[in-house]
Amino acid sequence: MKTDLPHSETFPSRVKNFKKVGITKWVLGVFLLGFVAAGSYIVYRQIVIVPRQAAQRQALSVPVERLNLSVTVAANGTIKPERSINVSPKSSGRLKSLLVKEGDWVKQGQIIAYMDDSNLQGQLIEAKGRLAEAQANLQKLLAGNRVEDIAQAQAELQNTQATLEEATSNLRQNEQLFASGAISSRDLITSRAAYNSAKAAVDRAQQALTLQQNGSRPEDIAQARAQVKQAQGALQNIQTQLNDTAIAAPFSGVVAQKYADPGAFVTPTTAGSSVSGATSNSILALAANNQVVANVSESNIAQIRIGQDISFRADAYPGKTFKGRVIQIAVQSTVEQNVTSFQVKAAILTAPQLLRSGMNVDVDFKAGEVKNAIVVPTVAIARQPNGTGVFVASENNNPVFTPIQTGVTVNDKTQVLSGLTGTEKVFITFPPGTRPQTRTPGIPGMGGSRR
Numbered sequence: 001m002k003t004d005l006p007h008s009e010t011f012p013s014r015v016k017n018f019k020k021v022g023i024t025k026w027v028l029g030v031f032l033l034g035f036v037a038a039g040s041y042i043v044y045r046q047i048v049i050v051p052r053q054a055a056q057r058q059a060l061s062v063p064v065e066r067l068n069l070s071v072t073v074a075a076n077g078t079i080k081p082e083r084s085i086n087v088s089p090k091s092s093g094r095l096k097s098l099l100v101k102e103g104d105w106v107k108q109g110q111i112i113a114y115m116d117d118s119n120l121q122g123q124l125i126e127a128k129g130r131l132a133e134a135q136a137n138l139q140k141l142l143a144g145n146r147v148e149d150i151a152q153a154q155a156e157l158q159n160t161q162a163t164l165e166e167a168t169s170n171l172r173q174n175e176q177l178f179a180s181g182a183i184s185s186r187d188l189i190t191s192r193a194a195y196n197s198a199k200a201a202v203d204r205a206q207q208a209l210t211l212q213q214n215g216s217r218p219e220d221i222a223q224a225r226a227q228v229k230q231a232q233g234a235l236q237n238i239q240t241q242l243n244d245t246a247i248a249a250p251f252s253g254v255v256a257q258k259y260a261d262p263g264a265f266v267t268p269t270t271a272g273s274s275v276s277g278a279t280s281n282s283i284l285a286l287a288a289n290n291q292v293v294a295n296v297s298e299s300n301i302a303q304i305r306i307g308q309d310i311s312f313r314a315d316a317y318p319g320k321t322f323k324g325r326v327i328q329i330a331v332q333s334t335v336e337q338n339v340t341s342f343q344v345k346a347a348i349l350t351a352p353q354l355l356r357s358g359m360n361v362d363v364d365f366k367a368g369e370v371k372n373a374i375v376v377p378t379v380a381i382a383r384q385p386n387g388t389g390v391f392v393a394s395e396n397n398n399p400v401f402t403p404i405q406t407g408v409t410v411n412d413k414t415q416v417l418s419g420l421t422g423t424e425k426v427f428i429t430f431p432p433g434t435r436p437q438t439r440t441p442g443i444p445g446m447g448g449s450r451r
Helices: 011-059 118-143 147-180 185-214 218-244
Strands: 061-063 065-081 084-087 093-098 111-115 246-248 253-258 284-287 290-297 309-314 321-329 334-336 339-348 360-377 382-384 387-393 399-403 405-410 413-418 425-427
Touching: 065 405, 065 413, 118 218, 147 185, 290 360, 360 405, 382 399
Parallel strands: none
Antiparallel strands: 061 425, 065 290, 065 360, 084 284, 093 111, 111 246, 253 284, 290 339, 309 321, 309 360, 321 339, 334 339, 360 413, 382 387, 387 399, 387 425, 405 413
């Protein structure tokens, strides 16, 4: 076989030289590739990383603001009716008819049920008859005796007077006859007795005529008047019992619950008995307009006043806000689980028909407004051994702890009463590894929680 290799260079040496040249080119390629990558990283760092880090450092601090803060007091509450009672009859009996059902709105004085009144109807007729009798007797006594009765008395008087005259004449004749011995003493005694009897009859007739002419006695008239009043009272009592068989709504409200159907036997219950404790003895439960009842802590009650506007949210309507106004503040506190609070009631001003008794609500009382207040993000406030404060950005953007005195907190902003002028920037976050350790005052060496 013929070869083109020079006679002076053998094949092994040729291979060795070739390998040396290949390695040198590979190292040179790697070096050039690394140089290009380093240049690209420098360009990328200057264009992308450095501006991003600068933006991140800038975002770690925010300027202190001056804002008008609307101060609110938050509390938990419940929707409750203004008034809630169990409606029942005044007297025990059977329910004749029920004119409403659960959920119906009724007005004050509206008839909502009737009781059975069959027993009272007979008593009513009897009472009316007794009153009519008493009134007739009184009218008779007031009118006096009739003319016919007076004339009859006068005629009776004249008849007795005539009898008396006859008896008088007989007595005189018999006295004369007795004196002459013509008659016996017995005849004289008989004639004298007839005279006395006739005279007494005249006296009785005269008195009877006088009574007829004078009319009724005042005592009889007074007694008759009393009997009329007694009959009127008895009739009124029966009429009242009949009226009570018509059950009327004591106030305007909604029928919250029904306890009895027509034909059921119901009895009186106390007006203040609660709806939850009602039994079948009542007819139904009636509740007035709903209102907000909130428990405000003792520390915030001084900021609550009558007529104050509120806003509240119900769990049943997420994202919807209702309006109201304070109408009552309790004068006596309540203590539950060692927490003292005061009950505050507020009228519902918007969409009351959507709210039902028993719903839970979150209430915000609008307690006022702080104008031109220096505020910082609440997350920027930290606790240190030397007090509460914020980390203020220095000229070289280093955090410097500055003690402050805080005021009200609204949402994510907190008022600064002293310690800042309003021109500073405060840190809200720190780069990894540079966050100053928050310490709770009085416990050196232990980290506290951010406010």
